[in-house]
Amino acid sequence: MAEYSEISSYLAQAAPMVEMQGGTGKFSVDTLVKLIVYLSVSLVFSFLCSVAEAVLLSVNGGYIDSLKRQGVKAGDILTRFKTRPDEPLAAILTVNTIAHTVGAAGVGHEAAVLFGDRWLGVSSGVMTLLILIGSEIIPKTIGANHWRRLAAPTAHGVRAATWALKPLIRLLLKFTKDLANHEGQDQSRAEIESVVWRASKSGTLSEVESAVLRNVFDLRRVPVRKIMTPRVVVYRLPEDLSVGAYRRDCAANVFSRIPVHEGMPDRITGFVLRSDILSAPDPETLLRSMKRELPVVAETLPVSALYADLIDRREHLAMVVNEYGDFVGIASLEDVIETLIGREIVDELDPVEDMRRQALKLRRKGEWE
Numbered sequence: 022m023a024e025y026s027e028i029s030s031y032l033a034q035a036a037p038m039v040e041m042q043g044g045t046g047k048f049s050v051d052t053l054v055k056l057i058v059y060l061s062v063s064l065v066f067s068f069l070c071s072v073a074e075a076v077l078l079s080v081n082g083g084y085i086d087s088l089k090r091q092g093v094k095a096g097d098i099l100t101r102f103k104t105r106p107d108e109p110l111a112a113i114l115t116v117n118t119i120a121h122t123v124g125a126a127g128v129g130h131e132a133a134v135l136f137g138d139r140w141l142g143v144s145s146g147v148m149t150l151l152i153l154i155g156s157e158i159i160p161k162t163i164g165a166n167h168w169r170r171l172a173a174p175t176a177h178g179v180r181a182a183t184w185a186l187k188p189l190i191r192l193l194l195k196f197t198k199d200l201a202n203h204e205g206q207d208q209s210r211a212e213i214e215s216v217v218w219r220a221s222k223s224g225t226l227s228e229v230e231s232a233v234l235r236n237v238f239d240l241r242r243v244p245v246r247k248i249m250t251p252r253v254v255v256y257r258l259p260e261d262l263s264v265g266a267y268r269r270d271c272a273a274n275v276f277s278r279i280p281v282h283e284g285m286p287d288r289i290t291g292f293v294l295r296s297d298i299l300s301a302p303d304p305e306t307l308l309r310s311m312k313r314e315l316p317v318v319a320e321t322l323p324v325s326a327l328y329a330d331l332i333d334r335r336e337h338l339a340m341v342v343n344e345y346g347d348f349v350g351i352a353s354l355e356d357v358i359e360t361l362i363g364r365e366i367v368d369e370l371d372p373v374e375d376m377r378r379q380a381l382k383l384r385r386k387g388e389w390e
Contacts, residue, residue: 049135056131060148063124067156069178070117075164076175077102077109084169095173098180111190112183121152214238229362236361240325248324248360249341249350257282260290260312265304278338280351281312287348289340291315315340320349328357 080099088096102109125148132144164171183190214235221231256274258267260281280292291312301311316339318327331339331354341350 052131052135056128056135059124059127059131060151063120063128064151064155066120067117067124067152068160070113070120071156071160072164072171073175073179074110074113074117075161076168076171077106077113077179079165079168080172084172088173093173095176098176099172102176102179107194108183108190109179111193112179112186115186115189115193116182124148124152210238232363233361236363240328240357240360241323243324243360244320245318245322245324245327245341245352246320246349248356249320249352250356251350252287252348255280255351257286257289258293258308259283260307260309262308263304264298264301264306264308267298267308268304278353280315280338280340281308289315289348292338317342318352319344324357324360327352328354331357 077099080103082103085096085099085103089100090096125145128148129145136144164175217226217231217234217238220226221228226234256276257280258271260283262281274295277295278292279295280289282288283290292315293308293312297311298308316330316334316336318330318339318341320341320343322330327339331337337355338351338353340348341352343349
């Protein structure tokens, strides 16, 4: 206390020496304290508002869902804020505007009393610089970079501000109701693909995981003809072949589902299960009697639609036709999975690793008309 009294006495003695052109500045400890209080309160509230605004605009739906699954109350609050962003933003901007206005008025008044009118412009410039750096650039950078850690406390703080300013917010929102969109903002496919790309670059996702996710997005852009087994290498049997003949001549076949044709090899009429052939009691039974319906799809159909169709039908295989209805190949769920993982699925019994590459070789040799 003695030191404080000495400083006050010294400042009081020095006050008469302060005289400014355009006005007289009278130094006062109370005035200085008021100036510091106005400046500090303005910067603190504006700092918190800027952090909250940056956090709310940065937090994404995936993180909010993870909070809700963990039972964190902030997840429900943030969901409401994302659905109706106008209310929390109005609360934040209202508090921020009040802080700026009161701070600028208070600091300007006390600065004029303390230093005189001549330095009022200088004090305003310093105040503007402090607000720009201390309550805009720094806090918004913090909020944008650390929104995960700040999401929960921000949600509770903004909810309290929204509740306290509810009457004023309702009044303000009446003027902007035509601009408000309460349907939320869904992420576009391009944004999600960008998130996957960034996660891959940062190491959050492994190379295999990111490749699979990218391939998922490509399914709707890739036509069936790009993944099918071309007709030239499709293993098929005549439907009038007997079970006995199959066991005698085709027992080495490793395919579980075999297309069958009537007359011409490209006139596919269905398919048979190898297990049905091997379990048939009568060797004179023809494959025609045990054939099953084979779904037909266009070669231009997206792979995503093929996958959905096969799953709905509970089928594994589909016949692919061109625009004229001609048989051009066979597509299976295995082909879809290979497209997803980006690799061929090959077991120890597969004679050729890539049937499409084999078909291309045959075509170059002139064996494919």
